[in-house]
Amino acid sequence: AQSVTQPDIHITVSEGASLELRCNYSYGATPYLFWYVQSPGQGLQLLLKYFSGDTLVQGIKGFEAEFKRSQSSFNLRKPSVHWSDAAEYFCAVGADNTDKLIFGTGTRLQVFP
Amino acid sequence: GAVVSQHPSRVICKSGTSVKIECRSLDFQATTMFWYRQFPKKSLMLMATSNEGSKATYEQGVEKDKFLINHASLTLSTLTVTSAHPEDSSFYICSARDLKGYNEQFFGPGTRLTVL
Numbered sequence: 001a002q003s004v005t006q007p008d009i010h011i012t013v014s015e016g017a018s019l020e021l022r023c024n025y026s027y028g029a030t031p032y033l034f035w036y037v038q039s040p041g042q043g044l045q046l047l048l049k050y051f052s053g054d055t056l057v058q059g060i061k062g063f064e065a066e067f068k069r070s071q072s073s074f075n076l077r078k079p080s081v082h083w084s085d086a087a088e089y090f091c092a093v094g095a096d097n098t099d100k101l102i103f104g105t106g107t108r109l110q111v112f113p
Numbered sequence: 114g115a116v117v118s119q120h121p122s123r124v125i126c127k128s129g130t131s132v133k134i135e136c137r138s139l140d141f142q143a144t145t146m147f148w149y150r151q152f153p154k155k156s157l158m159l160m161a162t163s164n165e166g167s168k169a170t171y172e173q174g175v176e177k178d179k180f181l182i183n184h185a186s187l188t189l190s191t192l193t194v195t196s197a198h199p200e201d202s203s204f205y206i207c208s209a210r211d212l213k214g215y216n217e218q219f220f221g222p223g224t225r226l227t228v229l
Contacts (some may be wrong), residue, residue, distance in 0.1 A: 036220070043119075043206055044157075044220040090156065099145050099210055101218060105156045 136207030
């Protein structure tokens with residue numbers, strides 16, 4: 001069965017520092033991978049997605065993610081974090097034979113000035 | 114483009130009443146819409162998949178008689194929480210899949226339901 005693991009429940013970084021949020025997935029074939037961001041009391045906004053092709057994916061707001069098949073990972077990175085990046089981040093995987101998305105448990109990012 | 118709205122954004126109701134939440138795709142047609150439930154500090158749990166013109170498909174453990182879903186058009190799906198109880202209090206989020214897109218869902222802003 002498909003699953004997504006986000007090992008870090010809560011991460012705190014200083015503004016301007018680099019960021020990496022971890023995501024590991026379990027899926028037999030090539031997955032469709034997504035990162036979403038959720039601000040408090042809001043819906044989800046898509047940051048980036050990977051379907052195929054180049055394993056380094058660029059997204060909005062300066063985020064990028066790298067698909068590593070050998071490690072079953074799709075970690076999200078940003079070179080310099082801004083205070084407005086404080087939010088909840090969800091990694092999700094979708095299968096090619098279903099519309100369903102399976103979400104990880106989320107990582108809460110806190111940014112200190 | 115690809116905007117999904119939900120109405121209402123917040124609703125407070127008394128125990129035993131029913132509440133309807135609307136999900137609309139504003140600038141695209143969505144044959145498939147999804148309803149999620151999110152508990153505080155928890156991930157999104159898929160409740161059901163709603164297909165235009167057909168019955169919704171519910172995930173295991175979700176009571177179909179409690180959570181009625183109707184997808185009457187390509188731009189509107191509704192979730193009705195029937196005979197709501199305090200344990201139904203939650204954040205409900207819908208998403209819609211673009212008719213032309215593939216496995217990409219666009220999410221609404223969510224509806225906070227509080228049952229007193």
